[in-house]
Amino acid sequence: MWRRRLGALLLRSPPSSSSTAASSLQHRRHHLLPTQEPLALNRLARLFTSQAGSDGDGGHSQKPFIAFVLGGPGSGKGTQCTKIASDFGFAHLSAGDLLRHEIASGSEKGELILDIIKQGRIVPSEITVELIRKAMEMSNANKVLIDGFPRCEENRVAFERIVGTEPDIVIFFDCPEDEMVKRLLGRNQGRVDDNIETIKKRLKVFESLNIPVVDYYSSRGKVHKINATGTADEIFEAVRRIFSSLRF
Ligand SMILES: Nc1ncnc2c1ncn2[C@@H]1O[C@H](COP(=O)(O)OP(=O)(O)OP(=O)(O)O)[C@@H](O)[C@H]1O
Numbered sequence: 566m567w568r569r570r571l572g573a574l575l576l577r578s579p580p581s582s583s584s585t586a587a588s589s590l591q592h593r594r595h596h597l598l599p600t601q602e603p604l605a606l607n608r609l610a611r612l613f614t615s616q617a618g619s620d621g622d623g624g625h626s627q628k629p630f631i632a633f634v635l636g637g638p639g640s641g642k643g644t645q646c647t648k649i650a651s652d653f654g655f656a657h658l659s660a661g662d663l664l665r666h667e668i669a670s671g672s673e674k675g676e677l678i679l680d681i682i683k684q685g686r687i688v689p690s691e692i693t694v695e696l697i698r699k700a701m702e703m704s705n706a707n708k709v710l711i712d713g714f715p716r717c718e719e720n721r722v723a724f725e726r727i728v729g730t731e732p733d734i735v736i737f738f739d740c741p742e743d744e745m746v747k748r749l750l751g752r753n754q755g756r757v758d759d760n761i762e763t764i765k766k767r768l769k770v771f772e773s774l775n776i777p778v779v780d781y782y783s784s785r786g787k788v789h790k791i792n793a794t795g796t797a798d799e800i801f802e803a804v805r806r807i808f809s810s811l812r813f
C-alpha cells in the first residue's frame with residue numbers, strides 16, 4: 566500500500582512540463598499537510614519506495630517494519646518498548662513522549678497539548694501524526710515501535726492516510742485496571758497526568774476509544790495480546806517469543 570501510493574506518484578513517467586513526479590507528490594501531500602517542507606517530503610518519498618537507496622544516499626530501501634504498541638495507561642508499554650528496542654534493534658517512538666517534547670519546546674501547539682493531556686483527552690490527530698511522521702523520517706530506522714498510538718479510530722485513519730501504510734503488527738498489553746492505577750500512582754516521574762482524577766479519565770478514554778482500535782486490528786489478524794501482569798522481565802519473555810518469531 567505504501568509503495569503503491571508513494572511509489573506510483575514518484576515513479577510516474579514521463580513528468581509533465583509543469584509537474585515532475587516528485588512535485589506532484591509534494592502537491593498532493595500539500596493538501597494533506599499544509600506545513601510540510603518539500604525537502605522533508607522528498608526524503609520521505611525516497612525512504613519509503615522500493616527504489617529508495619538506489620541513489621546512494623545511504624537510506625534504507627524498504628518501508629520500515631512498524632509495530633504499534635497499545636495497552637491501557639500504566640500497562641507497561643514504555644517499559645517493554647525499551648527492552649524490545651535494546652534486544653531487537655527497533656527505534657522506539659513514544660507518541661506521549663513526542664507530545665511532551667512539543668510541550669517542553671514552549672510552542673503554541675504545546676500549550677494546547679498540555680491542556681489536553683491534563684484532561685486525559687486525545688490530542689488532535691494531525692498534530693500527533695505529524696510528530697510521528699517526522700520522528701520516523703529522522704530516525705531513518707527500518708524497524709519502528711510506535712508506543713501509545715493510535716489512541717482512537719480517528720488517529721488510526723489519519724496515520725494510514727498521511728503516512729500511507731498500516732502497521733505490520735500490533736502488540737497489546739492486557740492489564741487489570743487496579744494494577745494499572747497502582748503502577749501509575751507509583752511512577753513518580755512528575756507527569757501532570759499521574760494523579761487519580763486524570764487517571765480515571767484516561768482509563769475511560771482507553772476503554773471507549775482505544776479498545777475499538779485494538780478490535781479493528783484484531784479483525785485484521787494483526788494483534789498479539791500479552792498478559793501484562795507479573796514482573797517486567799516475565800512479561801518480556803512473552804514479548805521476546807513474539808519478536809523472535811517475526812521476520813523483518
Ligand atoms: N510488570 C511491571 N510490574 C510492576 N511495575 C511495572 C511493570 N512494568 C512497568 N512498571 C512500572 O509501572 C509504571 C508504568 O509503566 P510504563 O511507563 O512502562 O507504562 P505505560 O504503559 O507506558 O504508561 P503510560 O501509558 O502512562 O505511558 C512505571 O513506573 C514502570 O516502572
Ligand SMILES: O=c1ccn([C@@H]2O[C@H](COP(=O)(O)O)[C@@H](O)[C@H]2O)c(=O)[nH]1
Nearest residue numbers: 660661682685686687688693713714716
Ligand atoms: O497518540 C497519543 C498519545 C498520547 N496522547 C496524550 O498523551 C497522554 C499521555 O500519553 P502516554 O502514551 O500515556 O504517555 C495521553 O493520556 C493523551 O492525553 C494523545 O493524545 N495521543
Ligand SMILES: [Mg+2]
Nearest residue numbers: 642643661713
Ligand atoms: Mg508510556
